Amino acid sequence: MRGPFWRSGLGCAETCGRPAVSLILRRRASQFPGSRNTLSKYDLPSTPCRTRFAPSPTGYLHLGSIRTALYNYLLARATNGQFVLRLEDTDQSRLVGDAEAKLYEDLRWAKLTYDEGPDIGGPYGPYRQSERLPIYDEHVNRLLKEGKAYRCFCTPKQIDELNAAKTKALEAGHHHDDLKSSNPCFHISAEESEERASKGEKYAVIYKPSPTPLQVDDIVYTKFRNARPESEFIIRKRDGFPTYHLANVVDDHLMKITHVIRGAEWLISTPRHVDLYRAFGWEPPQFAHVGLLVDKNRQKLSKRHDAVHLAWYKQRNIAPEALHNFAALLGWAPKARKEKTDFMTLDDMVNNFHLRFTKGDVMVNLHKLEYLKEKHNVHLISQEPRDEAQVKEYIVRPLETALNGFPMESNSDSTAAVLPLTPEMALQTKAAYDQETGTITDLAYFLEAARFTTLHLWNPTQFVARYRWLLWQPPKSALEDSLRRLVKMDSYEGLTIGEEFLNRIEVVMFIRDIMKSIPEEKWNVDFLSQAIKDMNIKVKRDKASPKENIYSPLQWALIASENGPAVWEQMVFLGREETLIRLDHALEVTKYFETAREGEDIEGLGPQSQ
Numbered sequence: 001m002r003g004p005f006w007r008s009g010l011g012c013a014e015t016c017g018r019p020a021v022s023l024i025l026r027r028r029a030s031q032f033p034g035s036r037n038t039l040s041k042y043d044l045p046s047t048p049c050r051t052r053f054a055p056s057p058t059g060y061l062h063l064g065s066i067r068t069a070l071y072n073y074l075l076a077r078a079t080n081g082q083f084v085l086r087l088e089d090t091d092q093s094r095l096v097g098d099a100e101a102k103l104y105e106d107l108r109w110a111k112l113t114y115d116e117g118p119d120i121g122g123p124y125g126p127y128r129q130s131e132r133l134p135i136y137d138e139h140v141n142r143l144l145k146e147g148k149a150y151r152c153f154c155t156p157k158q159i160d161e162l163n164a165a166k167t168k169a170l171e172a173g174h175h176h177d178d179l180k181s182s183n184p185c186f187h188i189s190a191e192e193s194e195e196r197a198s199k200g201e202k203y204a205v206i207y208k209p210s211p212t213p214l215q216v217d218d219i220v221y222t223k224f225r226n227a228r229p230e231s232e233f234i235i236r237k238r239d240g241f242p243t244y245h246l247a248n249v250v251d252d253h254l255m256k257i258t259h260v261i262r263g264a265e266w267l268i269s270t271p272r273h274v275d276l277y278r279a280f281g282w283e284p285p286q287f288a289h290v291g292l293l294v295d296k297n298r299q300k301l302s303k304r305h306d307a308v309h310l311a312w313y314k315q316r317n318i319a320p321e322a323l324h325n326f327a328a329l330l331g332w333a334p335k336a337r338k339e340k341t342d343f344m345t346l347d348d349m350v351n352n353f354h355l356r357f358t359k360g361d362v363m364v365n366l367h368k369l370e371y372l373k374e375k376h377n378v379h380l381i382s383q384e385p386r387d388e389a390q391v392k393e394y395i396v397r398p399l400e401t402a403l404n405g406f407p408m409e410s411n412s413d414s415t416a417a418v419l420p421l422t423p424e425m426a427l428q429t430k431a432a433y434d435q436e437t438g439t440i441t442d443l444a445y446f447l448e449a450a451r452f453t454t455l456h457l458w459n460p461t462q463f464v465a466r467y468r469w470l471l472w473q474p475p476k477s478a479l480e481d482s483l484r485r486l487v488k489m490d491s492y493e494g495l496t497i498g499e500e501f502l503n504r505i506e507v508v509m510f511i512r513d514i515m516k517s518i519p520e521e522k523w524n525v526d527f528l529s530q531a532i533k534d535m536n537i538k539v540k541r542d543k544a545s546p547k548e549n550i551y552s553p554l555q556w557a558l559i560a561s562e563n564g565p566a567v568w569e570q571m572v573f574l575g576r577e578e579t580l581i582r583l584d585h586a587l588e589v590t591k592y593f594e595t596a597r598e599g600e601d602i603e604g605l606g607p608q609s610q
């Protein structure tokens with residue numbers, strides 16, 4: 001439905017007064033006049049602030065709205081003030097059934113506790129706008145009585161016709177301002193207007209704005225004014241509900257809100273709000289219009305555009321604390337340099353809060369979320385005392401789920417086994433992870449692996465998949481598979497297959513023999529790294545083959561992969577006993593394949609494992 005001509009064309013002004021974002025997004029921050037910051041505005045007020053988060057229940061919370069909620073929460077907490085939740089449910093046509101219940105659930109999950117709200121009440125309730133209609137009526141009547149607004153009895157059809165006429169007139173060269181009050185209802189006398197309303201005729205109420213553009217003092221955008229005076233705008237719709245413009249002004253005033261932190265899509269409408277404050281003779285609150293969070297197409301994250309809601313983050317096991325850091329840092333940063341690199345708790349944020357927000361849209365990059373998730377994990381692990389419930393929820397449980405997705409091979413597994421798995425080979429596994437119950441029995445073991453592997457715990461599935469051979473499963477079937485592939489090749493990296501087999505057998509035997517001579521007490525990173533480097537020099541000197549380093553065959557023998565953490569780190573992690581078992585096993589299995597290959601019993605090497 002198109003709106004009447006006297007509306008400025010701002011979004012769904014015809015239904016609720018909420019702006020269409022695309023219009024606003026095209027207007028970049030740098031285009032806003034008077035955008036120089038003044039420092040004092042960034043400091044926190046010395047008196048308690050009352051802030052509010054006022055979503056509409058027309059969908060679920062997303063990153064953009066939760067960040068706004070967080071900033072308001074932080075300001076209230078940082079000044080010992082109050083954080084108010086208000087439900088802006090005046091756009092009845094867009095209500096989503098379970099949005100309100102979900103809002104409470106999401107805010108609880110996000111740990112953004114509010115002091116007053118629709119579900120808990122408070123001294124300035126009700127906090128659901130649909131329950132405040134008499135309050136808005138009272139204020140609309142006041143503006144009508146004072147001649148600052150007038151009733152429009154036009155039907156939607158008439159409004160469409162008026163709009164069409166206005167478009168035509170503009171096309172014919174008439175100036176926008178000349179047509180401002182060409183609404184016929186503007187000229188209806190106060191008596192007639194009263195009478196028609198009292199007879200039950202449906203009407204909207206239109207505000208007559210100030211003839212000169214008004215200035216907004218904004219913390220982020222400093223002094224802002226629109227180039228033109230405001231067009232007339234609706235403050236009460238034909239269905240009796242107020243538009244956003246009226247409701248937010250009346251509510252913020254009556255609820256004694258001192259600071260309004262909201263998305264920059266509202267900046268352009270704020271002169272209207274300031275105009276209304278003036279009309280009522282009220283002092284406006286302090287505004288801070290924060291940059292919009294946008295996706296890679298520069299589209300505002302919004303319910304209208306199906307931005308991913310909080311459930312997405314919950315499903316990915318993102319802790320609220322990680323989300324706080326992620327959301328807060330999109331357009332704000334703590335003052336102290338050191339803290340920028342640290343993981344912040346909600347309390348840290350409260351203690352470091354200030355009002356210096358960045359201007360302009362902020363594009364959301366989810367990679368940073370992974371980084372913060374990892375930081376949160378590190379925070380959980382290193383915290384003293386540890387919050388065991390959180391460690392369980394965000395580290396242990398996801399790891400167990402990942403581990404259970406990769407069941408350990410058993411001796412009776414006939415799909416891969418050529419050589420029997422000795423019981424000792426499952427040594428590490430049994431100690432750290434109980435496959436029977438699917439639970440981790442030694443978390444420290446996994447944390448240690450996460451410490452020295454490059455792939456951290458933020459993605460446990462990848463972590464476990466990549467390091468399963470190192471973590472809890474000897475690389476038996478993987479070694480066999482790689483050899484099975486090798487015997488079917490003609491050559492391997494410049495060597496014949498026979499030379500490659502010989503090379504592996506020689507190198508692994510050489511390493512194994514030296515490793516066996518290293519006692520337990522010298523089994524540490526320093527000693528092993530030196531020993532392995534020395535071995536490598538020796539092999540390079542003695543062997544004239546192109547495969548003159550020991551790292552690749554060694555990695556392969558230990559974890560059936562040529563990539564991984566430094567081999568000495570792996571050896572220390574596995575321990576002396578397990579390392580020697582693995583080297584023995586790699587040697588045995590390579591010899592076995594070499595014998596079969598020489599006897600050309602390639603097909604008899606057993607079925608391929610998955």
Ligand SMILES: Nc1ncnc2c1ncn2[C@@H]1O[C@H](COP(=O)(O)OP(=O)(O)OP(=O)(O)O)[C@@H](O)[C@H]1O
Nearest residue numbers: 055056064065068262263292293300301302303304
């Ligand atoms: N992408 C965003 N960036 C910054 N602030 C946002 C963003 N989305 C919402 N907000 C702010 O969060 C608060 C609540 O938003 P609201 O419930 O209207 O969500 P919305 O997604 O903007 O909804 P709609 O799609 O209906 O416009 C408002 O102050 C709004 O300015």
